[in-house]
Amino acid sequence: MKTTSLYVPTLALDPEKILKRFLRYASIGTPSDRHLSETQTPSTESQWKLIRLLEQEIMDMGVPSVEVTEHGFLIARIPPYISTLRKKNDMAVPVVAFIAHVDTASDVPGDPVRPMIHRNYDGKRIVLSSGIEIDPVNQPRLSQYIGDTIITSDGTTLLGADDKAGVAALVTALEYLMQHPEVEHGGLEFIFTPDEETGRGMERFPLDRVQAKVAYTLDGDGEGTVEYECFNAYRVVVQCKGVGTHLGYARGKLVNAVTMAASFVSFLPRSESPEATDGRFGYYCPLEINGNITEAKVEIFLRDYEMEEIKRRLQTLESIAKAIEGIFPGGKVTLISEKQYLNMRDAFAQNPQIVQYLDEAIRATGIEPVHTSIRGGTDGARLTELGIPTPNMFAGGSNFHSLTEWVPLSAMVRATEVVIHLVQLWAKG
Ligand SMILES: [Zn+2]
Incomplete structure (x- = not known):
């Protein structure tokens, strides 16, 4: 079968399945509302629709513990698995969390999203149904993806790869771990959060329901990106x-x-x-x-x-x-x-292995990590302040918060693989 993703996954992930999953999530428009977020979390009903869908899909995978809090935080937990030979080190492996947000920005319309799939990208301008174009001249990163499958909106809304690409990668990693019980890992928490874009969701973060000592958000853009400094x-x-x-x-x-x-x-x-x-x-x-x-x-x-x-x-x-x-x-x-x-960088100077493992996991997929500073904040910054150091990694999209948002399929596949490598690195210690 002809692969539709440039990147050949090393972990037998099916790119077409990731594509379908992403399209399913992106098609549910979930813009959050800055004003409503002052009185309710999630700020918009559409976020509940996606949260309930994710809850069902994750339960269907047989994940042993799935919880949705009253404010729409979905937590899926997998207990640690360390082979019997190494069991005595079990206690030393910290619980690691992975986080992606279900809402999208409200800078441009975000509902209804009608994704367009551009297979075998030819390197030229991508013309969306609305007539808007995505030009590789302004988007030099596009040229890396000739031959790949690129996903965009129809040009009347954002696509919502921020952060549905992260959501799709995490659900796929979760599915992989359920299907490969031989993969060693410590306790894992996959957390899907509402209202990231309003900056208010984290006020309702269920800290008392979370055991993770370290977390990673999948909410960055280009492949390889690692961010642990913010405003x-x-x-x-x-x-x-x-x-x-x-x-x-x-x-x-x-x-x-x-x-x-x-x-x-x-x-x-x-x-x-x-x-x-x-x-x-x-x-x-x-x-x-x-x-x-x-x-x-x-x-x-x-x-x-x-x-x-x-x-x-x-x-x-x-x-x-x-x-x-x-x-x-x-x-x-x-x-x-x-x-x-607050800027979270100091927490990582004290715990350098958090970023080191992430770098290593990215290298395991064949590319070099790219360290950048975020000209904004992340949910990770809030979590870091609360005592859970949380750097941010790429989910693969570009042109976030705009009508010309795009994401290559291979980047989502790679993000999924990074997560799977990362849990194993933490288990190895
Ligand atoms: Zn985001």
Whole structure:
């Protein structure tokens, strides 16, 4: 039979089965909702649909322990298997968790997703049904996949390979382990999480139900990617209080909170915005502004790899607040800041084997790991803070959060293999 994936798996995985599985998950549009996430997890009903499907599929595989929490966290557990010869070391193998998220971003439409399969990719531009094109000139990574099967959406929605590719890889790895009881591993937890994209899902993470001492998220992009450094993230709400009066008699009395909020935003340095920075430079990003004449609110995200820079930006916001109060006498500006997540890199300096094993597992599939820093956060950053160091590895997709998202089948196959190699490396110790 002709293989449809460039990468020839070493573990007898069936690429066509992974493809079908991915299409099944991607076809269930699961955008999460940032506003609804403040009051409920999962924020959207569609995420439940996928969680229930996964629960059924995993139970059908005979996985001995499958649990869904009230907030939609699906945990599938496999007890350790270490051959009798080595049994005395059993206790030394830590429980390892693997995590992928079921929701998709809401930056572009995410439902209904109609995936397109481009078999035997010819290296040229990929034209989607909507007329949108994916051009290898802007997507140099595409040229690595000539002859492969590429999956995209029809161009009217995102594809949701972020993170359905990760979900498909994890379910396939789970299935492989159930079918190959001879493979040695410690205790394993496969966790499927809601509302990653809203940044709020982790607030409901069932820490008391999880035994893992180390975890890996499959939520990265290109093949080989290993990420264990992310931004420090703060959210600041700027509350502007004005003084309302009858507009016809407002001279000298009205203090307009809408104008105050707009002025506040205009003082943010444009050179430190997401659109003006890359690499290791952090930023301020005004995310949302709303209100009326008497009261207006601005929501601002602060991001940086270095905590010192976050502190400097917080001080700058304080200074802007004072300046606005000076320009608008009688008006009041209050800042409420909240930590969202922290750079996780220090946890891995203390436990270097967590990344070393991942590197080794990637090399076992024939490629070199690529270490990069995330210009954002991951669920792993939150878990690391909670005491479970969690680096992020690739799931294989590209152009996340856009209508031109794409994923090569071979990358999903490789991600699956990395997981299977990784559990064995931890068992070997
Ligand atoms: Zn993701």
